[in-house]
Amino acid sequence: MVRILLVLSQRPEATGSGIYVRALLEEARRRGHEAFLVAGVPVGWEIPSLPVPRDRCRFVTFGARGDLPFPIPGMSDVMPYASTRFRDLTENQIDAYEEAFSVVCRDVVSRFEPRVIHAQHLWLVTSRLCKDIPELPLLASCHGSDLRQFLQLFHLRARVRAGCSRLDAVAALTTEQAEEIATLFEIPRGRISVTGAGFDPRLFFPGKTRCGTVRIVYAGKLSRAKGVPWMLRALFRLRDLPWELHLVGSGGSEEAECRALAHPLGDRVVLHGALPQEALASLFRSSTLFVLPSLFEGLPLVLLEALASGCCAVATDLPGVRDVAASVGDDALTLVALPERTSVDQFPPEGEMLFVDALENSLEAMLRRCLLGDIPSPEEVARRVEGRTWENVFSGIESLLAELCRRRRGQ
Numbered sequence: 266m267v268r269i270l271l272v273l274s275q276r277p278e279a280t281g282s283g284i285y286v287r288a289l290l291e292e293a294r295r296r297g298h299e300a301f302l303v304a305g306v307p308v309g310w311e312i313p314s315l316p317v318p319r320d321r322c323r324f325v326t327f328g329a330r331g332d333l334p335f336p337i338p339g340m341s342d343v344m345p346y347a348s349t350r351f352r353d354l355t356e357n358q359i360d361a362y363e364e365a366f367s368v369v370c371r372d373v374v375s376r377f378e379p380r381v382i383h384a385q386h387l388w389l390v391t392s393r394l395c396k397d398i399p400e401l402p403l404l405a406s407c408h409g410s411d412l413r414q415f416l417q418l419f420h421l422r423a424r425v426r427a428g429c430s431r432l433d434a435v436a437a438l439t440t441e442q443a444e445e446i447a448t449l450f451e452i453p454r455g456r457i458s459v460t461g462a463g464f465d466p467r468l469f470f471p472g473k474t475r476c477g478t479v480r481i482v483y484a485g486k487l488s489r490a491k492g493v494p495w496m497l498r499a500l501f502r503l504r505d506l507p508w509e510l511h512l513v514g515s516g517g518s519e520e521a522e523c524r525a526l527a528h529p530l531g532d533r534v535v536l537h538g539a540l541p542q543e544a545l546a547s548l549f550r551s552s553t554l555f556v557l558p559s560l561f562e563g564l565p566l567v568l569l570e571a572l573a574s575g576c577c578a579v580a581t582d583l584p585g586v587r588d589v590a591a592s593v594g595d596d597a598l599t600l601v602a603l604p605e606r607t608s609v610d611q612f613p614p615e616g617e618m619l620f621v622d623a624l625e626n627s628l629e630a631m632l633r634r635c636l637l638g639d640i641p642s643p644e645e646v647a648r649r650v651e652g653r654t655w656e657n658v659f660s661g662i663e664s665l666l667a668e669l670c671r672r673r674r675g676q
Contacts, residue, residue, distance in 0.1 A: 266298050266299065266629070267298050267380055268377065268380050269298055269666060270377065270382045270401075271290065271302050273305070274366060275304065275344075278313055282406075285408065286304075286385060289401065289655070296659075302322045303366070303370055304354075305325045308327065340414065341410050343486050343519055345486060345515045345539055352417070359424075366393065367393050367394065370382075372600065373426070376602060381402050381669050382398065382403045387412070387429045388411045388425055395428035402669035417609060424651075434669055435452060435457055436661070439461070439563075439588040440586040441507040444588075461571065462653075463566075464573045468542055471575030472643055474552060478507040480511065482511045482552045484567045484571075485514050485557070485567060487512065487516030488520075489519055490559070490560055491516075492557075493558065497523065499621050499628055500628065506632050506636070512537065513537045513539070541646050546570070554581070555572075555579075561610045563608050564586075565580075572646055575642075577600060578597065579598075582603060587600065587602065593649045597641050599631050603620065608614055
C-alpha cells in the first residue's frame with residue numbers, strides 16, 4: 266500500500282486530464298492504496314462523485330470569492346468551462362497561482378503524510394512542487410496540452426523547466442512524446458517511462474453492426490485547435506452521401522463559429538453539448554464513425570473510447586494517434602495528413618484549404634466503405650484496443666510509484 270498525493274490544477278472531470286485522474290484514483294482505491302486529491306475548482310463548484318472520500322480532497326478555488334480572483338487557467342486555451350488563458354496572466358497572478366497550490370500541497374503533506382506525489386502536467390504547479398517539497402519523490406504525467414503551452418509561451422519556459430528538470434520520474438503517453446519531453450525540459454531520458462492512456466471497458470464496449478445512414482460522432486471542444494471548423498467544411502462538400510453528424514462538447518468563444526458552420530447542414534447535425542461519460546458511451550455504441558480532426562493531441566482518450574465502442578475512425582496524423590493506429594490498422598482508422606503550419610495549431614490560408622481537401626477525401630473514402638459494409642465489425646475494432654484499459658495504465662504508474670518509494674528509502 267502506498268499513500269499518494271495526486272495534484273491536478275484543473276477540475277477533476279470535464280477534460281482528458283480530469284478523466285485520467287479519476288481513473289487512476291479509482292484504480293488506486295481498488296488496489297488498496299490511499300490517495301489524496303488536490304485540484305483547482307471554481308467557487309461554488311458542485312463536487313461530483315469522486316473515487317476518494319470528501320475528507321481526502323482539498324481544492325484551490327477560483328473566482329471573485331475564491332483563493333484566486335480569476336477563472337481557472339486552462340491547460341488548453343479553450344476549455345469546456347469558464348477559464349483564463351495562461352498567456353493572459355500577469356506575473357503577479359502567476360506568482361499567486363503557484364503559491365496557492367504550494368500552500369495547500371505543503372499543508373496536505375504535513376497532515377496526510379504521503380510517500381509520493383503524482384502531479385499532472387509538466388507545467389507551473391508541478392515545477393513549483395519540485396522546488397517546494399524536495400523531501401518527497403515526485404512523478405508527473407504529461408498530457409500533451411502542457412507541451413503545447415510550453416512551445417507557445419516562451420516567457421514561461423525557464424520558469425517551468427527550472428523545477429520540472431528535477432522531476433524524479435515522468436509518465437509519457439507515447440515514445441515520441443517521451444523524446445520530446447527529454448529535449449524540451451532537459452530531463453534524462455532514463456527518468457521518462459511510456460505508460461499511455463486508457464479507457465473504462467465497463468463503459469466503452471461495442472454495440473451492434475450499423476447499416477443505412479452513417480452516424481458520425483465528434484466529441485471534444487468545439488474549437489479551431491480541435492479542427493472542428495475544417496471538419497464541418499469538409500462534410501458540407503459531402504452532402505450527397507447519407508450521413509448524420511453528432512457534435513458533443515462545447516467551446517467557449519469559438520463555439521459560435523462552429524455552430525455557424527453547422528447551421529447550413531440543418532438537421533443533419535445534432536448538437537448535444539457536453540455529455541456525461543455514460544451518455545457518450547451509449548452514443549458511440551449506436552454510431553459507425555468517429556472523427557478527430559485535431560491539430561494537436563497527446564494520446565486522445567476519446568479516440569480510444571470510440572474505438573473500444575466499435576467505431577471506425579478518421580483522425581489527423583499526430584504522434585499519439587499514430588501510436589493507436591499501429592495496433593488498430595488502416596481499415597479501421599484512417600489518418601489525415603496535416604499541411605504545414607505556422608504554429609502548433611495554426612496554418613496559413615492556403616494550408617486551411619489543403620486541410621479541408623484532405624479531410625474531405627478521407628471522410629468520403631471511409632463513408633463509402635461504411636455504406637458498403639467494407640469495414641471491420643464493432644467487435645473486431647474493439648478487440649484491437651482491448652489492452653489499453655485504465656487497469657493496465659495504472660499498473661505502469663503503480664510500478665513507477667513503487668520504484669520511487671524504494672529508491673527514496675535507499676538513499
